[in-house]
Amino acid sequence: MSIFPYLVAAWLFIIGLYGIISSRSFVHIAMCLAVVQSSTYVLLLTIGYRYGAGAPIFASVPPGSPAVDPVVQALMLTDIVVEATLVALLLSLAVQAQKAKGTVDPDKLLELQG
Amino acid sequence: MNYLAPLPVAIPLGVAAVLAGFNKRVPRRVADVLSLLTTVAAGAIALRLMVESRSSPIVYWFGGWVPRHGIAIGISFAIDPIGAGMAAFVCLLVLAAFTFSLRYFDSVGTIFHALMLGFLAAMCGYCLTGDLFNLFVFFELMSAAAFALCGYKIEDGSSQQGALNFAITNTIGAFLVLTGIAMLYSRTGALNMAQIGRSLGRQDDAMVIFAFVLIFCGFYVKAAVFPFHFWLADAHAVAPTPVCILFSGVMVELAVYGVARVYWAIMAGPFAAHRPALMGVLLTMGTLTALVGAVMCFGQKHIKRLLAFSTISHVGLLIIAFALLSPDGLTGAAEYTIGHGLVKAALFIVAGILLYRSGSVDQSQLHGQARDLRWTGVVFFCGGLGLAGMPPFATFLGEHSIETAAIRQGQWWVTIIFFLAGMLTAAAVFRVAGHVFLGRGPKEDGATEGAKDIKEDRETRGGNNDGIPATMFVPALLLVLLAIAVGVIPHLHRQMRVAGFTMADQHSYVARVLDGTQIGDAHPARESGSWAGSLARSLGATGAALALAAFALSSKWPQRKKRPYAIPLRGPLYALRAIHTGHIGDYVVFLTFGVAVVGLSLLLLIRVFGI
Numbered sequence: 001m002s003i004f005p006y007l008v009a010a011w012l013f014i015i016g017l018y019g020i021i022s023s024r025s026f027v028h029i030a031m032c033l034a035v036v037q038s039s040t041y042v043l044l045l046t047i048g049y050r051y052g053a054g055a056p057i058f059a060s061v062p063p064g065s066p067a068v069d070p071v072v073q074a075l076m077l078t079d080i081v082v083e084a085t086l087v088a089l090l091l092s093l094a095v096q097a098q099k100a101k102g103t104v105d106p107d108k109l110l111e112l113q114g
Numbered sequence: 115m116n117y118l119a120p121l122p123v124a125i126p127l128g129v130a131a132v133l134a135g136f137n138k139r140v141p142r143r144v145a146d147v148l149s150l151l152t153t154v155a156a157g158a159i160a161l162r163l164m165v166e167s168r169s170s171p172i173v174y175w176f177g178g179w180v181p182r183h184g185i186a187i188g189i190s191f192a193i194d195p196i197g198a199g200m201a202a203f204v205c206l207l208v209l210a211a212f213t214f215s216l217r218y219f220d221s222v223g224t225i226f227h228a229l230m231l232g233f234l235a236a237m238c239g240y241c242l243t244g245d246l247f248n249l250f251v252f253f254e255l256m257s258a259a260a261f262a263l264c265g266y267k268i269e270d271g272s273s274q275q276g277a278l279n280f281a282i283t284n285t286i287g288a289f290l291v292l293t294g295i296a297m298l299y300s301r302t303g304a305l306n307m308a309q310i311g312r313s314l315g316r317q318d319d320a321m322v323i324f325a326f327v328l329i330f331c332g333f334y335v336k337a338a339v340f341p342f343h344f345w346l347a348d349a350h351a352v353a354p355t356p357v358c359i360l361f362s363g364v365m366v367e368l369a370v371y372g373v374a375r376v377y378w379a380i381m382a383g384p385f386a387a388h389r390p391a392l393m394g395v396l397l398t399m400g401t402l403t404a405l406v407g408a409v410m411c412f413g414q415k416h417i418k419r420l421l422a423f424s425t426i427s428h429v430g431l432l433i434i435a436f437a438l439l440s441p442d443g444l445t446g447a448a449e450y451t452i453g454h455g456l457v458k459a460a461l462f463i464v465a466g467i468l469l470y471r472s473g474s475v476d477q478s479q480l481h482g483q484a485r486d487l488r489w490t491g492v493v494f495f496c497g498g499l500g501l502a503g504m505p506p507f508a509t510f511l512g513e514h515s516i517e518t519a520a521i522r523q524g525q526w527w528v529t530i531i532f533f534l535a536g537m538l539t540a541a542a543v544f545r546v547a548g549h550v551f552l553g554r555g556p557k558e559d560g561a562t563e564g565a566k567d568i569k570e571d572r573e574t575r576g577g578n579n580d581g582i583p584a585t586m587f588v589p590a591l592l593l594v595l596l597a598i599a600v601g602v603i604p605h606l607h608r609q610m611r612v613a614g615f616t617m618a619d620q621h622s623y624v625a626r627v628l629d630g631t632q633i634g635d636a637h638p639a640r641e642s643g644s645w646a647g648s649l650a651r652s653l654g655a656t657g658a659a660l661a662l663a664a665f666a667l668s669s670k671w672p673q674r675k676k677r678p679y680a681i682p683l684r685g686p687l688y689a690l691r692a693i694h695t696g697h698i699g700d701y702v703v704f705l706t707f708g709v710a711v712v713g714l715s716l717l718l719l720i721r722v723f724g725i
Contacts, residue, residue: 013293017286017706021699026278029698033285040292047300072299075247079292082254086285089261090278096265097274109275110696 005046012039026097026104030090037083041076048072118163119174119191122156122201122238130231133224145224149212152231156238157205163242164198168609171616171626173244184628186306192244192627195613196448200364200371201241203452207363207459208234210589211356214463217583218356218470226266233259233360240368244627246295246380247305249372253291257284257336260365264353276345276352279698283345283705287335290709294328297321298380307379308627311620318384323720326381327713330373337369339433340403341708343426344694344701347410350422355466358418362425362462363455370432371451374444374617377436382620389439391719395712396437397525404430404531408538409690412662415477417465417546421458424501424539428454431535434528435516441638442519445614449607450512456597457500457509461543463590464494467582468550477546482553490587491551496594498543502536502659503652508600511607514648521647529651536655537662544663555667611638 016036023029048069054061056070094104101109129152133145140148166172172193175181179188208230215222236255243249261284265277299305301321302313314322331342338346346366350358377385385392407427414420428450435447467490469475472483484491500507513532520528548554600606615638616622622633665671693700719725 013289017702020282020286021702021706023699029278029282033282036286036289040289040296043293043296047296071305072296075296075299078247078251082251082258082288085258086261086281089258089265090281093261093265093274093278093281097278100274106275106278106698109278 005042005049009039009043009046012036012042024105024107026094026106026109027091029106030087030094033090034083034087037079040079044072044076044079116172116174118159118166119172119193119242120176122160122163122205122242123235125159126152126156126231126235126238130228130235133231134228137224137228140224142222142224145227146212146216149227149231150209153205153209153212153234156234157202157209160198160202160205160238163193164195164202167193167195167198168612170632171623173627173630180630181309181628184312186304186309186628189248190244190306190627191242192308192623193242194616194623195609196371196444196617197241197375199448199613200368200451201238203455204234204237204241204360204364204368207360207455210459210463210593211359213585213589214359214466215354215356216585218466218586219354226263229259229263229266230356230360233263237364237368240372244307244379245305246298246307246310246376249307249375250288250291250295253333253336253369253372254288256365256368257281257288260284260357260361263357264349264361266354266357274352275696276348276350279696279701280345280349282698283342283701284336286702286705287332287342290328290332290335292332294325294332297325297328301325306627307376308624311380311383312624312628314380314384316383316386318388318720320717320721322381322384323388323716324713326376326384327709327716329376331709331712333369333373333376334399334433335369335705337366337373337429337433338403338426339399339429340406340426341704343403343407344704346426347419347422347694348696350425351416351419355418355462355469358421358465359459359462362421363459366425366429367432367451367455370429370436370447374436374447377439378444378618378620379623382618385439388720388725391716391723391725393437393439394719394725395716396439397434399712400430400433400437401531402430403427403433404535406430406690408535409687410694412538412542412545413687413691414542417468417475417477417480418462420477420542420546421461421465424542425458427535427539428458428501431513431516431532434520434531435512438516438519438523438525440519440523441615441618442522442611443516444618445607445611446512446515446517446519448512448614449515449610450509452600453500453508453510453512453597456593456600457497457507460493460590460593460597461497461501463586463593464490464497467586467590470586471582477549478557480550481555481557482550484551485553487551487582490582490590491547493587493590493594494543494551495547498540498547498659499656500594500597501543502540502656503532503648504656505649505652506598506601508597510648510652511601513652514645515607515610517648517651529647533651533655533658536652537658540656540659541662541666544659545666548663548667556669614638 016032019032020029053066053068056067174191175188236252240252261281302310304310335342404427407423411423432447435443500509503509503513625631625633
C-alpha cells in the first residue's frame with residue numbers, strides 16, 4: 001500500500017485544525033470540523049483497501065476471491081452518521097447565536113473568561 | 115442472567131425514542147413519571163448485573179455471534195463489577211437530576227427527557243461494552259446528547275459560546291480516538307478489546323504507542339485534563355443545573371474510566387516494559403490538572419464555574435490514581451469517583467436551589483441572601499467537607515486507597531497534591547458558604563472580577579421565595595448522606611479491591627471474553643496501610659481550607675487595594691486566568707500542542723531513554 005493516502009489523511013486533519021484555530025465564524029468552524037472528520041474517512045478506507053480486490057459482495061464471485069475489508073466501510077458509515085448529527089447541532093447552535101447576538105464570530109461571543 | 119445485559123441501554127433508548135416521537139402530545143407529568151421509572155429500571159438492572167458479575171464477568175454477544183476458536187467477529191458486552199457499578203451510579207445521578215428538574219424548570223418539553231434518557235443509555239452502554247469501536251460510538255452518542263443538553267433552552271437567553279466550545283473541542287477529541295482505533299484495527303484486524311489485546315501481545319512499536327496516545331488524549335479531552343480542560347468551565351457555566359449534575363458527577367469521570375478500560379484490556383501488554391514512562395507522563399498531566407483546577411476554582415465567584423473548576427481539580431486526582439497503573443490505584447479511583455460524584459452532584463443541586471431562588475449564582479450578588487436556608491447551607495458545607503476528603507465521606511476512602519497505593523510505589527508526593535487540591539477546592543466552597551448562607555465577608559457591588567456577568571435567567575425565573583420544594587432539597591440531602599454511607603459500609607473496600615483486581619487482570623479478561631473460560635479468581639493480597647497518614651492529611655486540608663476561607667472573608671484579604679503579601683502571587687495567577695480566554699481557537703491550539711507534547715515525550719522516554 002502506498003503511503004500517499006496516509007499523508008492525505010494527516011494533511012486533512014492538520015489543515016482542518018488550522019481552519020478551526022484561525023476561524024472567524026462558527027459556521028466555518030463546523031465545516032472545518034467536517035474536513036477533520038474526512039481525514040478519518042480517508043484513513044479508514046485506506047486501511048481496508050487491497051489492490052486488485054473487488055467490492056465485498058460475494059453473490060456473483062467465487063468464494064475466496066479477494067475483496068476489500070467491509071468492516072472499515074461499516075465504521076465509516078457510522079462515522080458519517082456521527083458527523084451529520086454533530087454538524088447539524090453545531091449549525092443550529094450557530095443559528096441561535098446569530099439570532100441572539102447578531103454574530104457568529106468567536107471573537108465577539110466572548111462572555112466566559114477567566 | 116445474560117439476557118439482562120443489553121437492557122440498561124435498550125430500555126432508556128426505547129423510551130427516549132417514544133418520548134421524542136410523541137413530543138408535543140405527551141403531558142409533562144407523564145414524561146416525568148415515565149423517565150423516573152425508566153431510570154429506576156435501568157439502575158436496578160445495572161445493580162443486578164453488578165452483583166451477578168462478581169463471581170464471573172458476564173459476556174453477552176449480540177445476535178449470538180460467539181467467538182470460534184478464540185476469534186471474535188461479533189460485538190460483545192463484557193460486564194465486570196466496575197463497569198456495571200459505574201452504570202448503576204450513572205442511573206443514580208440521572209435519577210437525582212430528574213427529581214431535581216421536576217420543579218426546577220418553569221417549562222420543559224419532552225425533548226429534555228428524551229435527551230436525558232439518550233444520555234443515560236449512551237453512558238450505560240459505554241460502561242458495559244467490550245468492543246473498542248462500540249466504545250467510540252457510545253462515547254459519541256453521549257457527546258451528542260451532552261452538546262444538545264448543554265445548549266438546551268438556549269434560545270431564551272444569553273450564551274451559546276459555552277455549548278459551541280464544548281461541542282467543538284470534544285468532537286476533535288473523538289476524532290483523535292477514532293484515528294487511534296483505526297490504527298489499532300490496521301495492526302490487528304480486530305475491534306473487540308480482548309481480541310486486540312491478545313493480537314498485540316507485547317508489541318510496543320511506535321505505531322501502537324502513538325495509537326494509545328491518540329486514544330487517551332482524545333478521551334482526556336472529555337475528562338477535562340490539562341491542557342484540554344478549557345471547555346469544561348464554559349460548558350458548566352451555561353448548561354442547565356440538572357445537566358451540570360451529570361457532567362461533573364459522571365460524564366468526565368467516565369472518560370477516565372474509558373482510558374482505564376482500554377489500558378487494562380489492550381495496552382497492559384505493550385506497555386508492560388514501559389510502565390515508568392507512561393506513569394511519568396500521566397502523573398505529570400494529573401498533577402498539572404489538579405493544581406490548575408484548584409487554583410482556578412478558588413479564584414471564581416460564579417458558583418457553577420467554581421464547582422466546574424473543582425471538578426477539573428478532582429479529575430486530576432483521578433488521573434493520578436489511574437497513572438499508578440496498579441490494581442490498587444484503580445480501586446482507589448473507583449471509590450473516589452463514587453465519593454466525588456455524590457458530593458459534587460449535591461453541591462450542584464444547591465447551586466441550582468440558589469439559582470431557583472434568586473436567579474443568580476454569582477457569589478457577590480448572593481451576599482447573605484440565603485441566610486434563611488439553614489439546612490441547604492449545611493448540605494453545601496458538608497459538600498465542601500467531602501471535597502476536602504474528610505472522613506467519613508467516601509472521598510476519604512478513595513483518597514486513602516490511592517495514597518496507600520502511591521506510597522507503596524514510592525510516589526509519596528501524591529499526598530501533597532491531594533492536600534493542596536482538597537484544601538483549595540474546599541476553601542472555595544466554604545468561602546461561598548460563608549458569604550451566601552451566613553452573610554460574612556465584605557459586600558461587593560461590582561461585577562465579578564475576570565469573568566463577565568453571565569445571565570442565568572433562561573433556566574428559571576428566580577424569585578421563588580415561597581420555600582424550597584422537597585424535590586430539590588431532598589435529593590441533595592440524600593446524596594450527601596449516601597456519600598457518608600458509602601464511606602462507612604464495612605467490607606466495601608474489600609469488595610472494591612476484588613473488582614479493581616478483576617478489571618486489571620488482562621489475562622483472565624481476554625480468556626473470559628474469547629474462550630469463555632475462567633482463569634482463577636481475583637484474590638488480592640492483604641494490604642497493609644495505616645489510616646493515620648491519610649487522616650492527618652485530610653484533617654489538615656480541612657483545617658487549612660477553613661482557615662483560608664475565613665481569611666478570604668476577612669478584611670485582610672487583598673480586595674482592590676494591593677497588599678504586600680499578595681504581590682508575588684499576582685503575576686502567575688493573572689497569567690493562569692489569562693489563558694482561559696473563552697476563545698475556541700485558543701482552546702484548539704492548546705489541544706493540538708498538548709497532544710503533540712504528550713506523544714513526543716512518551717516516544718522520547720520510551721525510544722531514546724529506553725524507560
